[in-house]
Amino acid sequence: MIESQDRQLIEEDSEQLVKWLASFGQTDNGGINRLLYTPAWVEAQQALQAKMKKDGLSTYFDSVGNLFGRLEGSKIGSKTILTGSHIDSVVNGGIYDGVFGIIASLVAVQKLKQRYGNPKKTIEVVSLCEEEGSRFPLTFWGSGNITGKYTLKDAEAIVDSNGISLLEAMKDAGFDPESYHSPRRKDLECFLELHVEQGIILDKTGDTLGTVSHIVGQRRFNIRVSGESNHAGTTPMRFRKDALQMASEFISYIAEKAKKTDPDLVATVGKINANPNVPNVIAGDVLFTLDVRHYQEEVLDAYCQAVFQHFESVAKDQDFQLTINQWMEAEPVEMDSRLMKLFEQTAQSRNIPHQTLFSGAGHDAQVFGTYCPTSLLFIPSLEGISHSPREFSKKQDMDLGIDVLTEVLYKLAY
């Protein structure tokens, strides 16, 4: 058991470190722009490497730019305990997303090293190169390479909004695709990630920690409804085939059905295009998106089936054309129950208020979760705000999260 006063050993505090890392790519309004392979991203990774070295870790980058700080274990042939999060941000993102998890891991390992020296099992702190997919339409490029989900081939056709290819940007950042070796790891015992919740549950309930049981599965669709475009003044209501009217009924049904299906199911229509999109013309054609999330595949299946059957039957009855196109699918991922219990017991023994929840957002932990035992721990986000310069988490919560991570790492590695 690690005593709580061991925080005194630390020279720097978590909040200062988060702010320090946020200084790379900081925007005028206090947010962060740190997109994959940009100069701000390179500077942040290099500064972190220097910090890791100063803390006595041996450091290295893999072929795609994931940064590792390694504390060698004394037990020969032991596997590696990996802990960290991602260094990239969304455009004008907050300073805690990803960064907190890296800093938490760094501080935890620093504390353990100061207090107990080298562990039996190797611990590595990782600063994952990319999670958000904000610059290139390829999320989880960093964790995907470590777990074998992606190789260089998957990036070949990928370009950013300026037409710069991922491979070109990678080369400019100092990671020449010509010298690519698969970063896939075969030595991982587990992956532990601390992250800000990016949701409102912990802030509302007053709990300090959330142990994540599942990361939700997601499905995204484009739904096109086609009717007949015509004059808004001369077409009587009874003769219309108004695609926007039909789409609006479908959109209402999406929300109603979601509420009836399961309290944890979320369904969102976030984007809509009407054609011709003119005030005095009946819309002939409407395209809208549907984003559905839940942590059980069966619930997603049942919901999607019911919704689309309803749409098809209504469209057929009223002579509208309907096309449903799925363009994204991510399966729900269960976190490791043994590690989750270890986090819960540790929080319990320290009288830290905690609860089990699921993650409605995607995280690197979902990629690792299908590859090795993985655990994800949340701390509160003020008012649930995230991906915004207004993102905020309290130092006190960060420190309690770090204390729990430190003790869990101690139990696993020493």
Ligand SMILES: [Zn+2]
């Ligand atoms: Zn994140």
